[in-house]
Amino acid sequence: MLRRMKLTQKTPKTPLQWDLPGVIKKAKMSQTTVETVVAQARAAQVQFETASQAVVDELIVGLAWAIIAPETNRSLAKQAVLETGLGNVEDKIIKNHRKTLGLLRDLKNVFTCGIIRELPEKGLVEIARPVGVVGGVTPSTNPIATPLNKTINAIKGRNAIILAPSPKGEAVCQRVVDLLQKVLRNMGHPENLIQKLPTPVSKEATHELMQLVDLIVVTGSQNNVRASYRSGTPAIGVGAGNVSTIIDETADLVSAAKKITVSKAFDNATSCSSENSVVIVDEVYEKAVTALEKEGGTMLSQEETQDLQNALWIQGRLNPDLIAKSAPEIAEAIGLKRVEINNVKMLMVEETGTGFEFPFSGEKLCPVLTVYHASNFETACEQVREIYDFQGKGHSVGLHSTDESRPLQIGLSLPACRVIVNQAHCFATGGSFDNGLPFSLSMGCGTWGGNSISENLNYRHYLNIVRIVRPIPPLETSDEDIFGEYWTKHGR
DSSP: OOOSOTTOOSOOOOGGGOOHHHHHHHHHTSSOHHHHHHHHHHHHHHHHTTOOHHHHHHHHHHHHHHHHSHHHHHHHHHHHHHHHOOSOHHHHHHHHHHHHHHHHHHHTTOOOSEEEEEEGGGTEEEEEEEOOEEEEEEOSSSTTHHHHHHHHHHHHTTOEEEEEEOGGGHHHHHHHHHHHHHHHHHTTOOGGGEEEOOSSOOHHHHHHHHHHSSEEEEOSOHHHHHHHHHTSSOEEEOOOOOEEEEEOTTSOHHHHHHHHHHHHHGGGGOSTTSEEEEEEEGGGHHHHHHHHHHTTEEEOOHHHHHHHHHHHEETTEEOTTTTTOOHHHHHHHTTOOOGGGGGOOEEEEEOOOOSTTSGGGSOOSSSEEEEEEESSHHHHHHHHHHHHHHTTTBSOEEEEOSOTTHHHHHHHHSSBSOEEESSOHHHHTTOOTTSSSOOOSOBOOTGGGTOSOSSBOOGGGGEEEEEEEOOOSOOOOOHHHHHHHHHHHHOO
């Protein structure tokens, strides 16, 4: 059964025993506002957890439309860029719409209420149950799409959710929640199913929330990911990005350049899935760089690269004034005065090393692409391994190649949970209409990235599965069946 409050040691009550007004009244008397919000969420979730599949499915469609209706979507995207200073409006509109549309496609005709699977040959019946109250920690880079994605997945499982946005994205997140709560009221559901931590959202409040909810899902700051794991609450966090992509000697260079450029420039590289480096096999290095330049890249000289490094990092940290800015804005900030610079889509720098003394080997969160040489495909793979040993291990790796064997080579050797083949990386990793990954804005990085999952965060992670187990005809085995081959080879 669901816990009433994590801070009590009393035996939790069943839903029929809940005194909903009493829960809220007691919460209002508690020590913190966070406790109040969690108590309200618990009361709302108990009311909602018996909703039918039809009711749930109608609700998530209504919630989605409240945000991605064209005029609303544009208004929210403008607000997000204005308040966070990150990304650009047109790309956020596209991201909000396509990510949400894809998620609804994935969730259509998916059962999350009651019996979801029967396996009579195994005597098993599986029942989907809510996890309870979800704490959703979200980043400033995606202050609309990520909260909405988490919310729809949570509601699909008949959970309540409390959002803890990055302070930069707090105001637009509050507006998202207000719009979603209006839908809840209009459709006759408790509005406290979807809440946000009260303003101003603080680190302390976020960490307290982690202590009180039933499940934490964290996207963004690795500090928050680690804090969620330390909280004692079941937590799903996703790893840091620093995607590297290989261009080998068999690649379609024109296609590769188009896809890398559009991916790197999208929303000013706010996505953790944007390419941060490209490793090019020597045989096609010059041609590949030329193709990237034709698509809107500009290779910087050594002097310009140093100017960029001096501006992009301040005391070892990324300069917040340049994060998620366009390439022309960054060029202007470093005093780059080339004729073509106003139309440039990304800045490129050549690099040879990895690690803290080579900052361009890490994630840059802006349209700056680091370019490496590699003598052959095997050397390119080793270069990627070195990059990921520094940052980004577990996330994903891109490959542009027509050699059908090489994706498998990468999958069997490199520490990356996704091998994205001949695709625009930032669109592909979080699910796309032309690949089979589920739509998500949170990519698990496995143990390589310090995560509990290695797949895209999706609705299944917001469910408890109950299994009814009935007896079946015995499927017994013998010692001979199991050990016979071993005995023959090694003796008893």
